[in-house]
Amino acid sequence: xxxxxxxxxxxxxxxxxxxxxxxxxxxxxxxxxxxxxxxxxxxxxxxxxxxxxxxxxxxxxxxxxxxxxxxxxxxxxxxxxxxxxxxxxxxxxxxxxxxxxxxxxxxxxxxxxxxxxxxxxxxx
Amino acid sequence: xxxxxxxxxxxxxxxxxxxxxxxxxxxxxxxxxxxxxxxxxxxxxxxxxxxxxxxxxxxxxxxxxxxxxxxxxxxxxxxxxxxxxxxxxxxxxxxxxxxxxxxxxxxxxxxxxxxxxxxxxxxx
DNA sequence: AGCCTGTATTGACGTTCATTGATGCAACCT
DNA sequence: AGGTTGCATCAATGAACGTCAATACAGGCT
Numbered sequence: 001x002x003x004x005x006x007x008x009x010x011x012x013x014x015x016x017x018x019x020x021x022x023x024x025x026x027x028x029x030x031x032x033x034x035x036x037x038x039x040x041x042x043x044x045x046x047x048x049x050x051x052x053x054x055x056x057x058x059x060x061x062x063x064x065x066x067x068x069x070x071x072x073x074x075x076x077x078x079x080x081x082x083x084x085x086x087x088x089x090x091x092x093x094x095x096x097x098x099x100x101x102x103x104x105x106x107x108x109x110x111x112x113x114x115x116x117x118x119x120x121x122x123x124x
Numbered sequence: 125x126x127x128x129x130x131x132x133x134x135x136x137x138x139x140x141x142x143x144x145x146x147x148x149x150x151x152x153x154x155x156x157x158x159x160x161x162x163x164x165x166x167x168x169x170x171x172x173x174x175x176x177x178x179x180x181x182x183x184x185x186x187x188x189x190x191x192x193x194x195x196x197x198x199x200x201x202x203x204x205x206x207x208x209x210x211x212x213x214x215x216x217x218x219x220x221x222x223x224x225x226x227x228x229x230x231x232x233x234x235x236x237x238x239x240x241x242x243x244x245x246x247x248x
Numbered sequence: 249a250g251c252c253t254g255t256a257t258t259g260a261c262g263t264t265c266a267t268t269g270a271t272g273c274a275a276c277c278t
Numbered sequence: 279a280g281g282t283t284g285c286a287t288c289a290a291t292g293a294a295c296g297t298c299a300a301t302a303c304a305g306g307c308t
Contacts, residue, residue, distance in 0.1 A: 019169075020176035020231065023192075029166040029173070037164030041266085042153040045143075045160065049153070052144035052240065062285065068147075075267055077286055096275055096284055107143065111238040114231045116176065165296080186255065196298055201256055203296090220254055220305055 020116045035110065038086030043069060044079045051089060052102045059099040144240045159234065162210030167193060168203045175213060176226045183223040 016028050024032070039045055050068065051060045066076045080100060083089045088107075091100045140152050148156070163169055174192065175184045190200045204224060207213045212231075215224045 019173050020179070020226075022173075023177050024170050024173040026166065026170070029169040033164050033166040033169045036160050036169065040157055040161030040164040042150065042157040043266090045153040045157045046148050046150070049143050049146075049148040053147050055144070056240070066285090071266095072268055073285070074269080074287080078266075081286080093274080093285085098285060102144075107238045107240050111235040114235040114238070116180070116231050167296085190255090195296095197255070198257080198299085199297055205256080217255085217304075222255060 016113060018113055018115065032113070035086050035088065038082050038088060041079065043071065043076075044083055047076070047079055048083060048088060048102070051100050052107065054101070056104065057101070059101045061097045061099055063097060065100070140237060142237055142239065156237070159210050159212065162206050162212060165203065167195065167200075168207055171200070171203055172207060172212060172226070175224050176231065178225070180228065181225070183225045185221045185223055187221060189224070 016024065016032065039048065046068070047065060050065060051058075054060055062076070062080070065080075066073050069076060080089070080091070084091065087103065089100050089102055091098050093099075140148065140156065163172065170192070171189060174189055175182075178184055186200070186204070189204075190197050193200060204213070204215070208215065211227065213224050213226055215222050217223075
């Protein structure tokens with residue numbers, strides 16, 4: 001349950017040169033589109049926001065997420081699964097409850113990908 | 125043709141506190157989701173990249189975009205329309221050709237919205 | 249005027265997606 | 279063991295999406 005399926009905005013390397021640096025090839029575009037598509041739903045965006053608001057290392061129990069929506073529990077579970085498959089969040093069961101957190105660095109890497117003013121080269 | 129429909133990542137103000145600052149309300153989430161949804165397709169992401177690669181003030185003729193894809197011309201036109209409705213790009217007809225450009229600042233504002241480490245308050 | 253080229257719109261089709269009720273599984277509690 | 283709660287999966291349905299062929303529109307050219 002704690003392995004994420006996508007590695008686009010990978011931990012290790014800068015996945016892509018940045019949206020404005022050079023035209024994306026088909027593969028890069030396909031992988032990155034999955035991440036944006038995951039964020040392209042109001043419910044998932046709110047879920048992400050609720051989880052991310054806990055800060056680095058923060059966690060949220062599903063039992064706190066579900067009642068915030070006028071949606072059935074399976075629907076929330078489905079959206080959380082999509083976010084997880086997009087490599088944005090991960091989860092762990094602890095006893096009765098399941099906790100979700102934002103994978104560290106993902107959002108900042110996404111942001112860096114969108115930024116037009118390329119950050120200065122880290123030479124060290 | 126040169127008015128964009130969405131004003132989420134508005135020029136004027138910081139649309140939203142940032143994804144990780146506080147949970148988004150439904151309205152903010154709905155508006156922002158439209159932008160991410162627009163980027164959530166490989167073709168549109170490549171289109172954005174091709175346009176954004178021209179840099180600030182840069183333009184691309186549709187006649188340069190279309191042949192880069194194995195898609196019909198109406199399909200490309202449709203995707204460009206969606207990007208425009210999302211408030212990401214704009215276009216202008218000049219004679220026979222139509223030129224597209226990235227609306228200034230949109231990508232950087234999107235990036236700022238995703239960034240977890242909130243930028244220092246600009247006091248000046 | 250007429251034709252040609254470049255681009256947008258329309259209408260249709262197949263696929264994917266969001267949602268739900270029903271069900272299944274895991275862990276706690278008597 | 280049996281019952282209960284929290285969450286995930288399944289199957290089905292209706293809506294939204296990506297795509298194309300056909301068509302319409304705009305501007306240049308002869």
